[in-house]
Structures are given as structure tokens and as C-alpha cells.
Amino acid sequence: MVVKVYGAAYASPKRVLVCLVEKEVDFETIPIDLFKGEHKHPEFLKLQPFGTVPLIQDGDYTLYESRAIIRYYAEKYKSQGTALLGKTIEERGLVEQWLEVEAHNFHPPLNNLVLHILFASALGFPSDPKVIQESEEKLGKVLDIYEERLSKSKYLAGDFFSLADLSHLPFTQYMVTLLGKEYLIKDRKHVSAWWNDISNRPSWKKVLEFGTPF
Amino acid sequence: MVVKVYGAAYASPKRVLVCLVEKEVDFETIPIDLFKGEHKHPEFLKLQPFGTVPLIQDGDYTLYESRAIIRYYAEKYKSQGTALLGKTIEERGLVEQWLEVEAHNFHPPLNNLVLHILFASALGFPSDPKVIQESEEKLGKVLDIYEERLSKSKYLAGDFFSLADLSHLPFTQYMVTLLGKEYLIKDRKHVSAWWNDISNRPSWKKVLEFGTPF
Numbered sequence: 110m111v112v113k114v115y116g117a118a119y120a121s122p123k124r125v126l127v128c129l130v131e132k133e134v135d136f137e138t139i140p141i142d143l144f145k146g147e148h149k150h151p152e153f154l155k156l157q158p159f160g161t162v163p164l165i166q167d168g169d170y171t172l173y174e175s176r177a178i179i180r181y182y183a184e185k186y187k188s189q190g191t192a193l194l195g196k197t198i199e200e201r202g203l204v205e206q207w208l209e210v211e212a213h214n215f216h217p218p219l220n221n222l223v224l225h226i227l228f229a230s231a232l233g234f235p236s237d238p239k240v241i242q243e244s245e246e247k248l249g250k251v252l253d254i255y256e257e258r259l260s261k262s263k264y265l266a267g268d269f270f271s272l273a274d275l276s277h278l279p280f281t282q283y284m285v286t287l288l289g290k291e292y293l294i295k296d297r298k299h300v301s302a303w304w305n306d307i308s309n310r311p312s313w314k315k316v317l318e319f320g321t322p323f
Numbered sequence: 324m325v326v327k328v329y330g331a332a333y334a335s336p337k338r339v340l341v342c343l344v345e346k347e348v349d350f351e352t353i354p355i356d357l358f359k360g361e362h363k364h365p366e367f368l369k370l371q372p373f374g375t376v377p378l379i380q381d382g383d384y385t386l387y388e389s390r391a392i393i394r395y396y397a398e399k400y401k402s403q404g405t406a407l408l409g410k411t412i413e414e415r416g417l418v419e420q421w422l423e424v425e426a427h428n429f430h431p432p433l434n435n436l437v438l439h440i441l442f443a444s445a446l447g448f449p450s451d452p453k454v455i456q457e458s459e460e461k462l463g464k465v466l467d468i469y470e471e472r473l474s475k476s477k478y479l480a481g482d483f484f485s486l487a488d489l490s491h492l493p494f495t496q497y498m499v500t501l502l503g504k505e506y507l508i509k510d511r512k513h514v515s516a517w518w519n520d521i522s523n524r525p526s527w528k529k530v531l532e533f534g535t536p537f
Binding site: 158159170172173174176177178180181184185198199201202203205206208209210212213214251254257258 | 372373384386387388390391392394395398399412413415416417419420422423424426427428465468471472
């Protein structure tokens, strides 16, 4: 049974793709064009009532929210492919902690930058320089804490690659390429080494082949 | 060994408290006064560099982010107290999905209401009526989707109480009491039955004894 992943061109669904590649799980991608509003079509809303991607279908099992889906596959295929949850309950706790940090501290300012620098004109709202400046400052402060953390362990949750690192890949990729904010990484020695490591994983290079939405 | 929970008077740490009560785990609470800036003291920042509550210490294990901590204890004491992760990997997947919905769809507009209605003057910023109105509308739309979901299953992730429901308790309590927005619940039959059920659990009644920060 091949897993169907909706919306592969976008960033959040790429969390799911890179997880599936790491776990050696076969999948196919179903395109969804957010700019044409396909995520608001009644047929899609039946599967994902909040109208966002990603969404997966695995036989008759349907799941949404990228960070829920990656936890599901990391657990389901625990002993297949790369272990992504640590080895002990305490390690998993730290994976969960840093997944939450990614979601609540790292992602919001970066998502603001993505929206206001990349998507504003396509989505028809004015790009706000104040939001851009404040978000960039906020993100810098978060990355200062990452720098301190990564001076003590190779990866965020410890000396093992995990979902916590993986979850940063898609939006950080935007940050260093399309947003032109590579300095946020390069100026921090340990963050830079970490990014260099995780973004060079074969799984991520493979996922980049699925392209961007523009 | 008794678990230490920092910041029990506030809403997010109450996710942890109610989880520990459900899991029959002993704990003690360490007060942190956010209005006095105690979460920004160097000693606290050593343990929680982002300067937020909750934080737990369990022997020499330290963990932060409420939704990470509740996952940790639900897993660590899997067969003690109430099962909070479902019985199968697929059920856990749905628990994760609705935990993410709580974090990314339900919480942000409700948190805006809490900040602008309850905390604005104490935190020294102006309460913005536009933010209040937009957040209330957004929350209403999210709860419409909950109404549909809860017409099909007793709890969010299925016919079993889980972390996904539990995670809604502290801020929904604010919503129906201090914010005066009980109508958002009462106007929706299935949401109302669900709230009535989960907020009457003995665990939650016990946690309410820890009070609010004002």
C-alpha cells in the first residue's frame, strides 16, 4: 500500500516526505494548488476540514497536520529506516520538547518572513516591512538559543538526528535560499554546522526534487 | 521522587498538572511570578532558555513545553492511571493530530483573547478591539469544525478521552469563565456536551484548586 501525500510542492508537506524517505516508506504525491484555492474545495475539506496541507491517506487511514503525521510514521516504522524518536522515553521527551520549540518559537517568525517576503503579492496582501523586521529579530534571538544548545549536543534533542531536526528542514531551506537570510545561519558556528549536516542528508536532497510552488 | 512543576498558577502548566493527576503521579509546585518577571531571571533561564512556563524537574531530568511534557508522562506511565494516547498506533496518530489542531488552530485565537481581554493592562500594552473581534470570529469557525467532529465521536481523537481533549482544558476554562465567552461553547450542542464531560473530570476539578494568577 502506497501512502498518498497531498500538497508535496509546499513546505509543511515536505516534513512528511523527508520522514517517509528516512523511514523507507513508499509514497506518491497528489498535487494541490493553494493559489487556485484547491485546499478549499468541498472534496478536500471532507478530508481536511481546516483546509490546509499536508494530508495523507494510507489505505483507509487519513491523517493531517505535518508534525502529527511524522510522529505517526516514526512510531509505526520504529525499527525500519532511521530511528527518529531517540532510544529511550527520556530521549523521546527531548525530541518532543524540541519539536514544540520548532512549532512555537522557531516557526512563527519564520513563517511571517515567508508570508511577507515570498507570498504577499501572490496572496494579495501588502508586505509589511515592520513585520519583516520584527520577525527577523525574533528569529535571531531564537537561533541564539539554538547556538547555545548546539554547542553542547550535535543535534537538538541530543547526539542523535531526530524528528526535532527534521521538522526544521523545509522552512529553513526557504530561509537560506528564497528569503536571502542565510546570514542567520552562517553567523552562528554551531547552527551552521548543524544545518550543513541535516540539509546534506540524502533524504532531504531527494525531497528537494519535488520543487517549490512557484 | 516527586515531580517539580514550575508556574502552576498559569494556564499552560495546568496541562501538565491535569496530566499528572490523571496518571496518578505525585508532584509539587514551584511558584513563578510572570508579572514580576521571575521567568526571565538568570537561574530560571538556565533551565528554560526561552523563559516560559511550564518547566518540570524529575530527578535530574528537566523538560519544558507543556505539550511535550504531557506526551512524556503519558508514555512513561502508559499502564498507570488513565490511558491518554489511545490503544493503537492509529489512535495515537489521531491524538497527535488533534493535539496539533489544539496548538495551531484553537489556541492562537483564544490566546489572543486571553492576552487582550485579561492581561493587556497587567502587561502594559493596549487592548485591541479589532484583534478581539477577529480572534473571536476565528475561534468560532474552529469550534464549528469541532462541532462536526464531536457529532461523530465522543472525544476529539475518537471515543476515548486523550491528551488531545486534556490539552484544551486550561484555556477553555478561561474562555467560559474569565473571558465571558461561554456562548462559544453553549451555542454548539456537541461541543457543549464534550466540555461538560471533560471539565467535570475529578482531575480537572482538583487542578482548579491551584488557582489563577490574578
